[in-house]
Amino acid sequence: MSPRKSAAEARATRRRIVERGVAIASVDGLEGLTIGRLATDLGMSKAGVLGHFGTKETLQLAALDEAAAVFVRAVWRPAEDAAPGLPRLRAVCEAWIAYLESERETFPGGCLFATASVEFDARGGRVRDAVVRLGRLWRRRLAGEIRLAVAAGDLSPDTDPEQLTYEIVGLYLVLNQDLQLFADPRAPERTRRALARLLAPGASAAVA
Template identity: 60%
Template sequence: MSPRKSAAEALGTRSAILDRSVAVASLEGLEGLTIGRLAAELGMSKSGVLGHFGSKEALQLAVLDRAADVFRAEVWEPARPADPGLPRLRALCEAWISYLERGVFPGGCFFVAAAHEFDGREGPVRDAVEAQFDAWRGRLCKEARRAAAAGDLPAGTDAGQLAFELLGLIMAMNHTLQLHCDPDAAARARRAVNARLGG
């Protein structure tokens, strides 16, 4: 076997482990990931799974990175072509609602679940979850400031407050979908976003 083929196969195996891990963690949390379970489900040895990451914590961090890639592809990329400011802020909210509505992750929003799991803890995994929320909040704030500067939101709009409220709306939608299976959750979220942004 050539070194190039061996490296490609290793990357493929790592990717398969991450894909399965994201699906499991979405439903059962990052702590629900066990090397033994993944090995059994993927037809691998425990050492084979562990050899790709080195530790459970490293696996959890890699899973967060993979989930972030999915989130960017599902929410940021569809909204990115919109004009900066209010049009992009609206597009971000719509893509965000659609991501939950379509059940991209089987357990709902991956990062809301991870935040509930790790917000009271300390360590690298908790810090990585916080960093993802900080980056997303920063994106919302940036577009809110642009919208206010363009006159599309009221003068003096507090971008941080607006981002806080939008995060809360989407987290409420996620909760309503996951806990109550409410078929009106997406429509309620859209109405709330329109009311907040002016629609």
């Protein structure tokens, strides 16, 4: 076997492990992501899984990174070519709804970040730090689009970007719960109606 082929196969195996890990973690949490479970699901030895990650924590962090990449591809990429500010913010919000409705193969248990946020909110350590970092990065991106919308006159000049970001994120946490826990088919449309009020020009719900 050539070194190039061996390296390519190792990357492919690592990717299989991570993808399966993300699916498991969305249902059972990152703590439910064990070397033994992955080895059984993938028909590998525990040593084979450990050879790619070394520790459970490293595996958890890799699953978070993969989930973040999936989220960016599904939510940001479809919207990034929209005009900056309110048009792009609305496009992001719609893509976010579609992501939560359709990402059942990758995230059979719903949004991994929603699960991890609850699972690690009272813990310390590198995994919690990664969840916090990724969440803050996304909120900063949303707040940046809100600031652009205010500067363009598409939202009230009194709009508080952090407050509006807080309310938007809250809507999606509820949407994820209603889709997963209550299986409510009306949840996406309820979210769209709430967003229409929050993002209407001159809306006062998110004013400082």
